[in-house]
Amino acid sequence: MEYSKEFKAALSAFSGAEKDKLIFRLLRKDKLLSKKLYFELIDPETTDDKRNAMEEHIKEQVLLASKYVGNAQYFLSAVRKISAEITEHTKVTTDKFGEISLNLFLVNKVLENNSDLSRQRFDNVYKLYIYIINKIFKSLTLVKKLDEDYWIEIDEYLRDTLDKILENHYLQKLCINNGLDFNWFECDRIPDNIDQIMKDIKSQGFLR
Secondary structure, eight states: OOOOHHHHHHHHTSOHHHHHHHHHHHHHHOHHHHHHHHHHHTOOSOHHHHHHHHHHHHHHHHHHHGGGTTSHHHHHHHHHHHHHHHHHHHHHHOOHHHHHHHHHHHHHHHGGGHHHHHTSOHHHHHHHHHHHHHHHHHHHHHHTTSOGGGHHHHHHHHHHHHHHHHTOHHHHHHHHHTTOOGGGSSGGGSOTTHHHHHHHHHHTTOOO
């Protein structure tokens, strides 16, 4: 939404008390904005602190959810909920490195249940696997927008992800069928047009 000069001037004309009242009213309606401002203004924790805490949270939540890995629908909903928390972390902290590392960490923790997942019917875990492949693709597209100084650390997450995929026969085949090239699991080998490649693959009816 574009704000006219007149509208901006009218807001500027508010008294300090009126502005405070308006700000607090807006913050009550926008919890995410409230958390973001708190983080930027007075939170003693750094972005690194929050990312580390988020990794511990992901580890704990996936461990809890893994007790119900036999219920594929419930397990996927739990993974989606964790993913939403990562998204909130990213919006609050603008943690571009964490947006990639935490999502790959989530994928890796989910795939630590490979032995249980492999015992299920493929139809039951198909949606979970497609969700994982989409999340990997999204992470690869974000890597190309990330400062190369972070690539060495991201490569560690990607190696872990690839190792776990190769331990899961059905997931491995599904990755291949949906155009996920295993050569891309190194940052400097990700194509510059990876985002367009992903769009083209989706347009052909894959990744769903």
